[in-house]
Amino acid sequence: MIPSTSRLRPLAADRVTILDGFWGDRLRTNRERTIPHGFAELGHSGVLDNLRLAAGMEGRYRASADSGGSTLPFVDSDAYKWLEAVGWELGRGAYPALAEAADEVIGLIGAAQQPDGYVNSFIQLGSGQPHQDLAWSHEFYCAGHLIQAAVAWHRAVGDDRLLEIAVRAADRIDAEFGPGRRDGIDGHPVIEMALVELTRVTGDRRYLALAARMIDLRGYGLLGDGRFGRSYWQDHAPVRDAAEVAGHAVRQLYLDAGAVDVAVELDDDTLLDAVRRRWDDLMHTRTYLTGGMGSRHRDEAFGDPYELPPDRAYTETCAAIASVMLAWRLLLATGDPGYADAIERGMYNGVLPGISLSGTRFFYTNPLQRRTERTFEPPAHGPRAPWYACACCPPNLMRLFSSWQQYLATSDASGVQLHQYTAADVRADVGGDPVRLIMRTDYPWSGRVAVHVVETPDTPWTLSLRVPAWCRSASITGPDGVGPGSAQSGAGRGATSSDWADIRARSERSEPASRAPQVTDRGMLQRTRTWRTGDAVVLELDMPIRVTEPDPRIDAVRGCVAVERGPLVYCVESADTPPGVPVEDLRWDASRQPAAEPRPDLGPAVVGVTVPLADGGTAGAIPYYAWANRDVEAMRVWLPLP
Amino acid sequence: MIPSTSRLRPLAADRVTILDGFWGDRLRTNRERTIPHGFAELGHSGVLDNLRLAAGMEGRYRASADSGGSTLPFVDSDAYKWLEAVGWELGRGAYPALAEAADEVIGLIGAAQQPDGYVNSFIQLGSGQPHQDLAWSHEFYCAGHLIQAAVAWHRAVGDDRLLEIAVRAADRIDAEFGPGRRDGIDGHPVIEMALVELTRVTGDRRYLALAARMIDLRGYGLLGDGRFGRSYWQDHAPVRDAAEVAGHAVRQLYLDAGAVDVAVELDDDTLLDAVRRRWDDLMHTRTYLTGGMGSRHRDEAFGDPYELPPDRAYTETCAAIASVMLAWRLLLATGDPGYADAIERGMYNGVLPGISLSGTRFFYTNPLQRRTERTFEPPAHGPRAPWYACACCPPNLMRLFSSWQQYLATSDASGVQLHQYTAADVRADVGGDPVRLIMRTDYPWSGRVAVHVVETPDTPWTLSLRVPAWCRSASITGPDGVGPGSAQSGAGRGATSSDWADIRARSERSEPASRAPQVTDRGMLQRTRTWRTGDAVVLELDMPIRVTEPDPRIDAVRGCVAVERGPLVYCVESADTPPGVPVEDLRWDASRQPAAEPRPDLGPAVVGVTVPLADGGTAGAIPYYAWANRDVEAMRVWLPLP
Structure with a gap:
């Protein structure tokens, strides 16, 4: 992604390599277990059969049977998202099994595509009439994911087989819906990002131009009222006007991500400001402590401000993924480190819980509380599932993990910015000259991050390091020598060294509504100098356990506290409570x-974290992302006070 | 209804007359405003057009347009429920406009009915193929409401036009689904009650026998899994086995009401005990303070135990109505006054809020909290609506109000029981002799209830008066002379007179889960004597304002209290808060x-009630049933402590 008018420039996929540690382990699991599992499920669920049948080959058309009797119109997108993940992986190495599987899927898509460029197995196997029900059909949505996969293959692998298919598909849409032609928007945004x-x-x-047109057409009732109202499909208010997020969370977030893409390409500050305004409101009024978004099951929607129930949190995994995609675009567009904070919170606590440690079991929704006694659940209904009839989340996780290294760092004309901390090799250009940095850290378990300069030009440039909003005290050592004897620069609590400038975030830091507002005046630590190969900087982010009180406006968690440490939100599972004490009876x-x-x-x-209980005992809290990986009955993030 | 093995006998519709006062006013509004409004809406919504078209006449078939694009299969039942209400009304007096409207509707139903007895406009205008999709089609459901209307007309008016139609419809179902033939149950129970x-x-x-068969066939997956799981349509567990309520609240409650009907007719204690067990659990774990039931919007379902969010309470008006119908059957079957307590709580606080004071605006859902700031709502989306695309609730309210006098009193071999207090004329037979009582009271505003004996045999019989579970102190005066000088019998706090026996409820009194458990040892006050015409008894139920704490297991209202007085739950509306103080900022x-x-x-x-606020001021609380009758933005039942 090379946006035109962004404040920060992303680094190409091959410029950053995650080495090992927390994310290295997760990404290996993604490549070795999750993505192959995904391919198997594309087969079992009938997604590939749909494409085979649309291509005129033999297939069982299983997609309908697995979705409880009604075929879901968007199953092609499962394959596209999976292909996108494989594309990013093949950019990093030769994985013959993945490449072979991808070749098969790409071949099916190409064979299914009609001569006019149209490809959508649901329509081709159904009515045969494209674009008759844009509110529900997800046709542009599927095309959007096809394009995104094609872009990944183009950028990561230099393989343009998918891009040729995607261009034909996009041209087919443009021919019918381009400027001056038929007005059309999709009930489920995503194509806007893809078209940019x-x-x-x-x-x-x-x-x-087509993306911009699809942004501008929204808000005028083109899709009708539908079952859940116009906000469900983001057609309730013009994108430039809506003051708050509304409706289906994933659709709102995808739309706003596309709006940012359009805004930066067209230098459209009005559009960008509208998205930033909504994001700010979202963070302050409708975001869970976990970074999760979407409070309502019925229509997968945002709720009222401060309507953040822990038990019935919908907090779809895809919404957390979408929030990372949107926050990333806003970070690029503005340089505001608050967006990187949101990415961090969302990745560790909103996205990661959506997949098991094994990499092959998923959550669609991510509640912050599960009771010991529950309403009737079918016998085979466990807390995590290997796949879903509506399987949007699993391949969405795959593609985000496969491209996660691209979210760690950026560059601009003056230097390099490190936004996320994990062991990584980062290469960037500053003023046309190569810079290469190695990050070493045990993050998120430790707040110590060492940055080694491996390659640098002989001219001054600026290294910027994010100080997360949760961090109340940070110190930095170097680059003028690493070790205990070096000068300490206090980044928090007013102690800013003369070497490192503490750059206040441009906007007030946005913290989720589900925690008490915290005043923070930290943002990025910056140092401009002529760096030398061998220079090293050690950032120490204080990482004490934090006991977090909720915003008093959140009715659903009144009288409770939560535990956080570093970027992680914690929870208590029934497996870690004293014998005979249900999670419901715990009092902090x-x-x-x-x-x-x-x-x-x-x-x-x-x-x-060992948490103190009112009965004198203790219970064990674990990172929320790790919940439901053991045999557990119940869990809660917010613990009541006595 | 004349059940075979019940402990108590209901009184026929014409044996009880509500005179005036609280319920007299509401029932007049029901007859003069609500029922005529309902007829107009049956016209506007296309329900009558559906029947016209099914009868081969001209019609617009409007029912689809008003339901957002998808025709709802159960719209015929709106007409049946409305007819049931009219039947009960015509039993009390000649209302020519109602009679004329009803004649038209009855004529349409008769004309639409096929020669084989089948009648269902949705199927007749659609596939033409009956009973192809029992899970979703609501065909038995509609037939059930047809039968219930027919029974009302038979009993109240002695007019059997509908009964003949209903018998043909029932025979058609029995011919296909009776014992030894095809197994079939409806996704939405109700026909079970009707068949009995x-x-x-x-x-x-x-x-x-068909009803019993339909009870026994449930729980074996006959309807498949569907979108919401088998519990949604009460097919997840055998009716005799399920320990707890589950799934769609209205469906569960209607099914259990039918199960009680079958149980008392077949003297089937196992079946009755299963329903009582579920009811008891329901009251203790899943009932709102208002008597409302059903915590989830997504599938209109009961939630987990103690999952009782005030803001997202679904608490459908129909569920409250169904709870009254079920509790009434359990009261008859067992004589346990706890069920009459539930009827009282449900009527005043679960059913009544569903209709405006004007009688022509309705709530489908009845949340206990509405925020000042809310998520996007379409411009015309007000808090009450004149009708709904899915209009089950409005005519359900009509038929319940029109038959409400039947819930006030019962008789048995030994006497008369008064369960609900309102100005009324009650006639019963005791041992074959007529008894007539006049109740005079300002209930629910006053706890004073005077019972005058107007007609009595010369032999002893027992008068029983319910002492509601909320009442902590009751006294009774008479029958040996009315006045200050007469003997006071303390019914509460251990002071029981020798004249009036305080009969402990057979089962522990069931109070809603959303209040702290209260120990009560009161139930019915009873006096057996040879009554004389002119005897009078004055029951004084102490009715102080009660500040109710929630059960600590209810996460969603932790740290809050609610106000009750007598049978009424109160709420604070934005119209009664100090200027500039949103409801969200109130602290008790x-x-x-x-x-x-x-x-x-x-x-x-x-x-x-004037409630004290932590800032030194006060706010006004009003009965919850009366909320949203003024221009209000916000409301809450549970108020946070500071």
Whole structure:
């Protein structure tokens, strides 16, 4: 992605390599277990059969049977998202099994595509009439995911088989819906982002114009009222006017991500400001402590401000993924480190819980509370599932993990910015000269991040390091020598060294509504100098256990507290409560302090928290992302005070 | 309804007359405003057009357009429920306009009915193929409401036009689904109750056998899994086995009401005990303070135990109506006054809020909290609606109000039981001799109830008066002379007179889960004597304002209290808060006492409550049933403590 008018520039997929540690482990699981599992499920669920049948081959058309009797119109997108993930992976290495599987799927898509460029197995196997029911049909939505996969293959692998298919599909849509032709928008946004990327890849500005048109057509009732009202499909208010997020969370977030893409390409500050305004309101009034978004099951929607029930949180995994995509675009567009904070919170606590540690079981929704006694559940209904009839989330996780290294760092004319901390090799250009940095860290278990300069020009440039909003005290050592004897620069609590400038975030830092507002005046630590190969900087982010009180406007968690440490939100599972004490009966003892404890049972270096209970005992809290990986009945993030 | 093995006998519709006062006013509004409004809406919504078209006449078939694009299969039932209400009304007096309207509707139904007895406009205008999709089609459901209307007309008016139609419809179902033939149950129970009534009216036990069969066929997956799981349509567990309520609240409650009907006719204690067990669990774990039931919007379902969010309470008006119908059947079957307590709570606080004071605006859902700031709502989306695309609730309210006098009193071999207090004329037979009582009271505003004996045999019989579970102190005067000088019998706090026996409820009194458990040992006050014409008894139920704490297991209202007085739950509306203080910012001052205040603006004799606020001020609380009758933005039942 190379946006035109962004404040920060992304680094190409091959410029950043995640080395090992927390994210290295997760990404290996993604490649070795999750993506192959996904391919198997594309087969079992009938998604590939749909494409085979649309291509005139033999197939069982299983997609309908697995979705409870009604075929879901968007199953093609499962394949496209999976292909996008594989594209990013093949950019990093030769994985013959993945490549072979992808070849098969690409072949099916190409064979299914009609001569006019149209491809959508649901319509081709059904009515045969394209674009008759844009409110529900997800045709542009599927095309959007096709384009996104094609862009990934183009950028990561230099393989344009998918891009040729995608261009034909996009041209087919443009021919019918381009400027001056039929007005059409999709009930489920996503194609807007994709079309902007297609312009960036091909240079053909027709796609950008079509995306802009699809943004501008919304809000005038083109799709009708439907069952859930116009906000469900983001047709209730013009995109430039709506002051608050509304309706289906994933659709709102995808739409706003596309709006940012259009805004930066067209230098459209009005549009960008509208998205920023909504994001700010969203963070302050409708975001869970976990970064999760979407409070309502009925229509997968945002609720009222401060309507954030922990038990019935919908907080779809895809919404957390979408929030990362949107926050990333806003970070690029503005440089505001608050958006990187949101990415961090969302990745660790909103996205990661959506997949098991094994990599092959998923959550569609991510509640912050599960009771010991529950309403009737079918016998086979466990807390995590290997796949879903509506399987949007699993391949969405795959593609985000496969491209996660692209979210770590950016560059601009003056230097390099490190937004997320994990062991990684980062290469960038500053003023046309190569810069290469190696990050070493045990993050998120430790707040110590060492940055080594491996390659640098002989001219001054600026290194910027994010200080997360949760961090109340940060110190930095170097680059003028690394070690205990070096100068300490206090980044928090007013102690800013003369070496490192503490750049206040441009906007007030946005923290989720589900925590008490915290005043923070930190943002990015910056140092401009002539760097030398071998220079090293060590950032120490203080990472005490934090006991978080909810915003008093959140009715659903009144009288409760939650535990956080570093970027992680914690929870208590029934497996870690005293014998015979259900999770519901736990009461937090505010007079005693929680304590860190190693939890090797959940992975190397994992830090758990022992929480004090009012009965004098304790319970073990684990990172929320790791919940439901053992045999558990109940869990809660917010613990009541006595 | 004349159940075979019940502990108590209901009184026929014409044996009880509600005179005036609270319920007299509401029932007049029902007859004069609500039912005529309903007829107009049956026209506007296309329900009558559906029947016209099915009858081969001209019609617009409007029912589809008003339901957002998808025709709802159960619209015929709107007409049946409306007809049932009219039947009960015509039993009380000649209302020519109602009679004329009803004649038209009955004529349409008769004309639409096929020669084989089948009648269902949705199927007749659609596939033409009956009983192809019992899970979703609501065909038995519609037939059930047809039968219930027919029974009402038979009993109240002695007019059997509908009964003949209903018998043909029932025979058509029995011919296909009776014992030894095709197994079939409806996704939405209701026909079970109706078939038992049809046996009671016709004496033909085939219908009872069919009802029993439909009860016994549930729980084996006959309907498949569907979108919401088998519990949605009560097919997840055998009716005799399920320990807890589950799934769609209205469906569960209608099914259990039918199960009680079958149980008392077949003297089937196992079946009755299963329903009682579920009811008891329901009251303790899943019932709102208002008596409302159903916590989830997505599938209109019961939630987990103690999952009782005030803001997203679904608490469908129909579920409250169904709970009254079920509790009434359990009261008859067992004599346990706890069920009459539930009827009282449900009628005043679960059913009544569903209709405006004007009688022509409705709530489908009845949340206990509405925020000042809310998520996007379409411009015309007000808090009450004149009708709904899915209009089950409005005519359900009509038929319940039109038959409400039947819920007030019962008789048995030894005497008369008064369960609900309102100005009424009650006639019963005791041992074959006529008894006539006149109740005079300002209930629910006053706890004073005078019972005058107008007609009595010369032999001893027992008068039983319910002492509601909310009442902590009751006294009774008479029958040996009325006045200050007469003996006072303390019914509460252990002071029981020798004249009046305080009969402990057979089962522990069931109070809603959303209040703290209260121990009560009161139930029915009973006196057996030879009554004389002119005898009078005055029951005084102490009715102080109660500040109710929630059960600590209810996460969603932790740290809050609610106000109750007598049978009424109160709420604070934005119209009664101090200027500039949104409802969300109110905090209850536990150090000061609430006080009663007259609220003539909401009706004659209405008692409001002034609640103390932590800022030193006060806010006005009104009966919850009266909310949203003024221009209000926000409301809440549960008020946070500071």
